[in-house]
Amino acid sequence: MQVKAPRGTADILPVNTRKWQHIERVIKEQIEFFGYQEVRTPIFEHTELFLHGVGQGTDIVSKEMYTFNDRSERSLTLRPEGTASCVRAIIEHSVYGGVLPVKWYYTGAMFRYDRPQAGRYRQFHQVGVEAFGSNSPYLDAEIIILMVEILSALGLQAYELHLNSVGCPLCRQSYRQRLIEHIDPVKDKLCPDCQIRYLQNPLRVLDCKVVSCHEAIAGYPVIYDSLCPDCQEHYARVRTALEDNGVKYLHDDQLVRGLDYYTNTAFEIHIPGIGAQSAVGGGGRYNGLVQELGGPNLPGIGFALGMERLLLALDTLGIIGSTQSAIDVFIAVMNDQYESPALKILNQIRRAGIRADKDYTGRSGKAQMKYADRVGAKLVILIGDEEMAQGFLTLRNMQNKEQLRVTDEQLIKTIKQIMATD
Numbered sequence: 001m002q003v004k005a006p007r008g009t010a011d012i013l014p015v016n017t018r019k020w021q022h023i024e025r026v027i028k029e030q031i032e033f034f035g036y037q038e039v040r041t042p043i044f045e046h047t048e049l050f051l052h053g054v055g056q057g058t059d060i061v062s063k064e065m066y067t068f069n070d071r072s073e074r075s076l077t078l079r080p081e082g083t084a085s086c087v088r089a090i091i092e093h094s095v096y097g098g099v100l101p102v103k104w105y106y107t108g109a110m111f112r113y114d115r116p117q118a119g120r121y122r123q124f125h126q127v128g129v130e131a132f133g134s135n136s137p138y139l140d141a142e143i144i145i146l147m148v149e150i151l152s153a154l155g156l157q158a159y160e161l162h163l164n165s166v167g168c169p170l171c172r173q174s175y176r177q178r179l180i181e182h183i184d185p186v187k188d189k190l191c192p193d194c195q196i197r198y199l200q201n202p203l204r205v206l207d208c209k210v211v212s213c214h215e216a217i218a219g220y221p222v223i224y225d226s227l228c229p230d231c232q233e234h235y236a237r238v239r240t241a242l243e244d245n246g247v248k249y250l251h252d253d254q255l256v257r258g259l260d261y262y263t264n265t266a267f268e269i270h271i272p273g274i275g276a277q278s279a280v281g282g283g284g285r286y287n288g289l290v291q292e293l294g295g296p297n298l299p300g301i302g303f304a305l306g307m308e309r310l311l312l313a314l315d316t317l318g319i320i321g322s323t324q325s326a327i328d329v330f331i332a333v334m335n336d337q338y339e340s341p342a343l344k345i346l347n348q349i350r351r352a353g354i355r356a357d358k359d360y361t362g363r364s365g366k367a368q369m370k371y372a373d374r375v376g377a378k379l380v381i382l383i384g385d386e387e388m389a390q391g392f393l394t395l396r397n398m399q400n401k402e403q404l405r406v407t408d409e410q411l412i413k414t415i416k417q418i419m420a421t422d
């Protein structure tokens, strides 16, 4: 038996879960400020949902899905992303028949069979938001502002936001043709994947990660010049709204999403200096997707942030410390016979909403103090012979080492006072 987690997966041990919880808390708080509500969908779905919802021409569908047959020979797939499941749920529960826009968010594990490296895993975690039922460019701006606010709230102000418009299926038609004509004479210089896909989906060549493909297509026509007046207007409004709200961005002609149901705004956010996998999040508008999956003509827009990448950024840039305390108060019991009153006091403290613990290993008094220090307790309550004989408790402040005597009745109030002045 192999006692090892599968390649590309990781345990998140308690030393790190504190950081995760911090990131999740900050993100959820920001998202809820913006009026989004949490949705939870299954971790696996019918494979065809992703074939249509992510698209057969994508790397995700063609190479990266964890697909298996269940015992009834149904083809199921571990979700590689969250949007398709949200769209499925919107359609399945006719959520579009209620109040619009529908503003949802989700968090959870995603699965892609990719080559693992720092910042890239086979099981990773995303937080995503999706808004359905409005084509307003100001909603596009709101979603981007939300993503930026999340990063700022986490302390990641030094981001690079890439922005583009991929137009609508109508304006993309002529653009595709121009792009194919530009690529055709240099097709032999493309990577094997692009040689196959450029005729079917020439936009994919633009966001191919192989450097020689970029070099081969230098001077390519840019999509912006092919946008129809409506799409130009939409993009202009998004840009102005971002500028009005102080959000800095880079217009990036190479940021494209090759599938027909992606429309207008596309964006990606990078944190420079965290290595090759610097994209912490990305998203865009997908006005054709709900219809593609069998629903009504309902516009949508969303983004997803990668939890592991955010953590990598916070760690690499030294923004998050690893030494967060597990408890605030530790009870040091100096004599076995006081275990029972100690447990009673411990329960009182916990019921008062204070994180507390005691020793359960029979350590010496000195070792208990050391332990209290290691777990980051701010206060230690000492229960020894003198305390029990005279009916008081000794409260020791672990930061300034001051000790004071308190009665049972004064205990909670005193602890709260000391913690409040911290």
Ligand code: AMP
Pocket (backbone or CB within 6 Å): 081, 112, 114, 119, 120, 121, 122, 123, 124, 125, 126, 279, 280, 281, 282, 283, 304, 305, 306, 307, 308, 309
């Ligand atoms: P995508 O769904 O590909 O647009 O990805 C959105 C975000 O999820 C990316 O910007 C990354 O932060 C994160 N992400 C995507 N794939 C992976 C992966 N294999 N491992 C870790 N994070 C990922």
